[in-house]
Amino acid sequence: MSITKKHILAGLMLATTALIAPAHAAASKSLTLAVISDMSGLYKDAGGPGSVVAVNMAIKDSGIEKQGWSVKVIGLDHQNKPDVGANLARQAIDQDHADAIIDVPNSAVALAISPIVQEKNKVFLIDGAAADILTGAKCSPNQVHFATDTWALAHGTGGAITKAGGKTWFFITADYAFGKSLEKNTGAVAIANGGKVLGHVRAPLSTPDFSSFLLQAQASKAQVIGLANAGGDTINSMKQGAEFGIQKGGQIMAPLLLFITDVNSLGLKTAQGLEFTSSFYWDLNDQTRAFSKRYQALEPLKHMPTWDQAAVYSSTLQYLKAVEKLGDASDGKKVVTEMKSFPTDDAVFGKGQIRADGRAVFPTYLFKVKSPAESKGPWDYYKLIAKIPADQAFRPMKDGHCPYVK
Amino acid sequence: MFQFMHYPPQLWFGQLSLGLINGSFYALLSLGLAVIFGMLNIVNFAHGAVYMLGAFCAWFLLNGFDIPYPVLIHGQLALASAHLPTHLNMWWALLLSPLIVGVFGMIMQRTMLRRLDGLEPIYGLLLTFGLAAVIQGLLQNAYGSSGEPYDIPNVLSGGHNLGFMFLPNYRIFVVVASSVVCFGTWLAIERTRFGATLRAATENPKLVQAFGINVPLMITLTYGLGVAIAAFAGVLAAPIYQVNPTMGADLIVVVFAVVVIGGMGSILGSIISGYMLGLIEGLTKVIYPQASGVIVFVIMAIVLLVRPSGLFGRAS
Known part of the structure; x- marks a missing residue:
């Protein structure tokens, strides 16, 4: 038998595969988590570097590294641009071999990333984006949605205010997916409770001056001015609303989505009395206090965690538990199915469950901002008004029309 | 009562007043840019940053400075900070913040921008960016x-009900203060001896220097003035806009667009187009x-299609 070139080649190839194979098996016990967030713009304090801190805390608390896993975290800045976010997600998955994309405040960016994650069969943990279609028409078997959404915010805040007598509404809306969704949901809740929507104005994202829009809202004579925006836009609208005497004139300003960092920036003098819905507050119970103190010590600016960052922690923890149970993170759809198979249980949201459509359900809360006199110190900002039980806080699954849920 | 395009007159008057107020900010900022470009031929992309510094500096003056310094903790270098309590009021902030930021600008000009003398404006643009x-x-x-957080000073809080709108006192103050500064700057450059020398120095620096005038010092002072005007606008903006690091960006x-519309380097052009665009933007809203x-x-x-040199610019 003569040894031909072909034999040698085949032998070489076998040898290489043999060399690669064990390396590959070892590599499958490594994870890469890509936090794609706003690292430089108006949502930076809500998510941003704080979300990376939350992911690292979840890794530590899960104890996954003690089980022989190595976990790498990368933080990326989507600049609130859907195209940039989509490119970052592709790069993270193709080049950095990311197994999961986390956070993504800004619904427009999250909606751009969602189909990419599904196409590549990875996992998308949505925390900062709030558009409710992410578990509705645009749901995906590769994603879960933690924290709040526009349906929950609309029913929490919109329901409470309309029932308390705020019957006529005017909206100042951020002109993109999230704002429009929040406006639509809140308007529907107001109407369902006997209220009326008098009008709206769509403001471009990151508008410095809201006075024109506030003046239109004032002229509408609506009892409630709903702010369907977030972050810096909410801060500017509130600040200028106070200046133009909106609340003194008897109209209620209702920020439909509020981060604790917004309240910190507004100051209690301007923010006092605001009613809003949130799924998290650091001073809710012993667990949230312990978590938040740990977080604060690690966060570069020594801020308390926002509900976005709390959700990042909670979703990452559940993801890591699922990966550990499966022993393999390569099939994203399988990991998400595993995440849904057992209840969530953590320091920030307590016990909960992820539904088939990807919605994580927890109780949410109606808060009121304290007055400067009521506040005992830094970050002592909210008082609890009502707890909305988990089964009422979120949209029933059948109303979402998520295509893959039968 | 008459209505125009389905909107009641109150809304139109209100929006025009707001446009005027926003125009004041545009005018102040574009004025500084025009002074710097017209006199120094620098496209100052750092203008938004110095506007923001003006607001932050005012915040420091009101709440105290945190001055960071390096320390050794367990053999590792770390940053600690000392708190310098300066609880000044808004009026001091309006005066001191532009001065401090102006000096900062002059240092920037002396140490960095001056090295780009005689090069294409693009280098200055890149450096300032x-x-x-x-x-x-x-x-x-x-x-x-x-x-x-940054509150409106008590003296200026509250407002007047004009019938068609509620006009906050602070916004009236903004319009007055910015008009005074704009008019004063225009007067200083177009109608005083200092202004005349400055304009001559821009036209022919060598000749003016031959008369015994310190041209480099003049240029530094002019840059400092442009920066100080931006910082002044920043202090004015602090109580009404969110004071954050991206407020200038x-x-x-927009301000660059204003300057281009007014005609690069034209001081009067930048002031007029600043107010005008504030009004147009207000109506668009x-x-x-x-x-x-x-x-x-x-x-x-x-404007660029019809009059490439801007509304008030001289065709080169």
């Missing part, structure tokens, strides 16, 4: 993105709010 990014990044690392692009972010650029494109 880089400086703006560094300043903004440093403050963002230290203070985050949501900004700092959001505004600077009623008719089609979604377009309020782009209307200035649409106008810029049209």
